[in-house]
Amino acid sequence: AKENGKNDFQIFMPYMLMKNLKKIEIEKNLKKAIEEDQFQLYYQPVISLSDMEIHSVEALLRWVLPEKGIISPLEFIPVAEESGFIVKIGEMVIEKAFLDMKEWEKKGIDYLHLAINLSARQFKTKFFENMVQKLIERYSIDPTKISFEITETGAVENFDVSLRILSFLCQMGIKFLIDDFGTGYSSLIYLKRLPIGGVKIDRSFITELENSKENRAIVEGIILMAHKLDLKVVAEGVETKKELEILKEVGCDFAQGYLFSKPLPKTEIEKLLIARKII
Ligand code: C2E
Ligand code: CA
Ligand code: CA
Ligand code: CA
Numbered sequence: 509a510k511e512n513g514k515n516d517f518q519i520f521m522p523y524m525l526m527k528n529l530k531k532i533e534i535e536k537n538l539k540k541a542i543e544e545d546q547f548q549l550y551y552q553p554v555i556s557l558s559d560m561e562i563h564s565v566e567a568l569l570r571w572v573l574p575e576k577g578i579i580s581p582l583e584f585i586p587v588a589e590e591s592g593f594i595v596k597i598g599e600m601v602i603e604k605a606f607l608d609m610k611e612w613e614k615k616g617i618d619y620l621h622l623a624i625n626l627s628a629r630q631f632k633t634k635f636f637e638n639m640v641q642k643l644i645e646r647y648s649i650d651p652t653k654i655s656f657e658i659t660e661t662g663a664v665e666n667f668d669v670s671l672r673i674l675s676f677l678c679q680m681g682i683k684f685l686i687d688d689f690g691t692g693y694s695s696l697i698y699l700k701r702l703p704i705g706g707v708k709i710d711r712s713f714i715t716e717l718e719n720s721k722e723n724r725a726i727v728e729g730i731i732l733m734a735h736k737l738d739l740k741v742v743a744e745g746v747e748t749k750k751e752l753e754i755l756k757e758v759g760c761d762f763a764q765g766y767l768f769s770k771p772l773p774k775t776e777i778e779k780l781l782i783a784r785k786i787i
Contacts, residue, residue, distance in 0.1 A: 538593045546571055547572070548569075550569075551567055551568070552772070553769050554621075554742060560785060565620065565621075566625070567623065568771045588627075589630070595630070598636075601625075603643055603647075607647065616782075619784070625656075631670075632666055637677055640682070654682045655682070655684065657686075660692030661693070663684075663699065663704070683706070685704070686708065689709050690709060704739060705739065705740060708741075711745025713727050715745060717750070724758075727760075731760055743755050743763045745766075746768070747765050751765075752767060
């Protein structure tokens with residue numbers, strides 16, 4: 509046995525074991541996090557490229573651990589899905605976002621649309637659509653101002669269940685966007701059969717847009733195809749003026765990214781929402 513401390517332990521610990529320990533650690537703490545309400549929503553603005561005004565905000569979840577700092581949803585959402593906590597967390601996200609939206613409305617911000625992320629399994633859990641309907645009614649939210657973002661895989665696996673839930677919520681006026689579009693393996697044939705309002709082009713295609721012919725071709729292709737299918741297009745991860753220019757040139761509808769703003773806590777995003785124009 510060794511005595512020279514934690515560092516050696518980490519170096520020799522097999523990767524999978526590390527991952528599992530981390531997972532168990534997260535799982536153990538998620539329950540407490542829900543009970544103690546350690547979750548917070550950040551918001552990132554989405555800009556309409558026709559007038560350069562803020563059209564909507566995307567709610568992005570943060571787990572704020574006292575002392576330890578912020579944990580990314582990329583780390584805990586998969587664990588929450590496996591352990592079932594996603595049902596509670598998902599409901600809490602929707603409720604918090606609706607409450608914030610109501611508050612903004614009272615402050616005169618009445619134009620704002622809201623996008624909420626749903627993980628692949630989350631929206632197929634029992635009573636998901638009833639839960640959404642209940643919250644829409646309880647907070648008297650205009651459903652036509654709400655979009656849910658789901659991935660291609662999430663939309664297509666268990667297709668019949670997907671179709672039923674999307675159709676139900678769509679009839680209420682809620683829209684669905686395909687998130688990370690272009691990174692999945694799903695068939696357009698399937699997507700075409702779902703009531704989808706738009707696609708969000710994944711950040712990986714927007715990066716290097718000015719230097720990569722391939723990325724530009726892909727982005728142009730997606731936009732052309734989407735518009736023919738009557739779908740709106742949002743570009744994620746827009747970081748430079750040049751990227752923005754190209755996106756305008758090729759007819760993209762909406763853009764989102766650090767060029768405009770990082771995701772911000774409620775109190776900070778408010779100033780941007782009131783101004784409505786960032787650049
Ligand atoms: P996503 O839905 O693709 O969200 C976009 C991610 O890109 C966000 O990371 C955002 O902060 C980041 N981002 C935005 N603009 C830029 C940019 O210009 N440059 C770069 N480098 N990054 C940018 P975040 O907030 O860490 O979220 C990661 C993922 O976690 C999200 O990816 C989404 O899939 C998931 N997620 C976030 N909130 C929720 C939630 O409430 N529920 C569920 N189920 N998943 C969520
Ligand atoms: Ca998203
Ligand atoms: Ca993405
Ligand atoms: Ca994603």
